[in-house]
């Protein structure tokens with residue numbers, strides 16, 4: 001049936017997003033272009049996704065090649081690219097086993113299921129509660145909003161799923177107090193992303209590991225945002241020499257092609273016997289081909305070291321801005337190219353003002369601005385970003 005429309009149609013999209021009118025038609029490296037040809041400096045990378053920037057020639061080629069051969073066969077069959085990608089992930093991390101998903105939330109869901117199933121397989125099905133942290137973000141499924149426990153995420157979507165104990169303070173004593181004989185795991189982001197780029201000290205992560213050993217719990221890191229090179233380490237926790245049991249990945253893994261992964265050790269993953277979990281699209285040839293090429297680029301010699309250097313360079317620029325505008329910037333946060341500014345003025349207004357200067361940033365929790373540029377950003381592009389930010393801050397006044 002065709003509806004005859006003689007007046008401007010209201011959007012057919014659900015209004016769950018606070019969208020800008022900006023619409024991009026093309027991207028190249030760290031630049032995005034709208035249809036009038038106006039060029040933007042993208043320091044958000046689609047929320048920490050386009051790690052190798054827009055239209056990376058190698059990724060464009062890999063996707064086109066795979067697209068002309070085979071898109072999808074399902075997990076009824078062996079998917080060679082999936083095996084290859086899983087090998088690269090296990091060769092370069094703590095993990096021995098991988099399950100592929102299509103998003104971050106699904107990767108965290110898988111982590112939750114693996115943790116519970118692990119104790120079930122040991123005959124301890126009562127051990128199913130997971131400790132998580134206030135201010136975290138793990139995705140938007142019922143399981144992941146229940147895990148994060150924030151009122152804002154849960155409002156109107158109750159009942160909240162049981163089985164999560166949320167710790168209010170990032171303190172080891174508070175965590176230990178929450179542990180019971182029913183606890184199976186601790187779930188945490190090594191660097192809180194949506195929560196406003198809060199870097200957990202290595203001593204805290206090590207303390208969590210100690211508690212896990214003491215009470216026989218599994219340690220789950222949600223590295224959906226911090227993983228795949230973002231902090232200058234392949235996975236952010238590697239900087240702290242703490243070994244988790246399970247890690248959730250997505251965002252940077254596919255550079256914009258939807259793919260996620262749940263990594264685990266052999267000991268833990270052994271509980272995932274045939275029939276326990278699945279995904280129609282998870283690990284399809286297109287996603288795996290793109291992710292494989294993305295990781296190969298990120299693991300090239302010196303690439304990660306360069307991210308750390310660029311991160312230090314960017315942080316120095318941001319520290320300078322804080323010195324210049326102490327009434328506007330309260331704190332510079334983050335590691336590598338996962339950076340944040342705790343602001344005084346409303347962060348959403350700041351993002352809007354930056355857009356007017358053709359600079360794209362991402363707002364974060366606790367009134368922060370998140371700076372998550374493509375990892376291929378050049379030093380002079382970092383300078384350019386800092387200059388534009390300076391211009392916006394100077395308009396706000398000291």
Ligand SMILES: *Cc1c(COP(=O)(O)O)cnc(C)c1O
Nearest residue numbers: 103104105137138139193224225
């Ligand atoms: C973005 C994010 C998620 C959710 O990823 P989706 O792909 O949107 O489901 C989960 N955890 C963290 C830490 C994230 O940053």
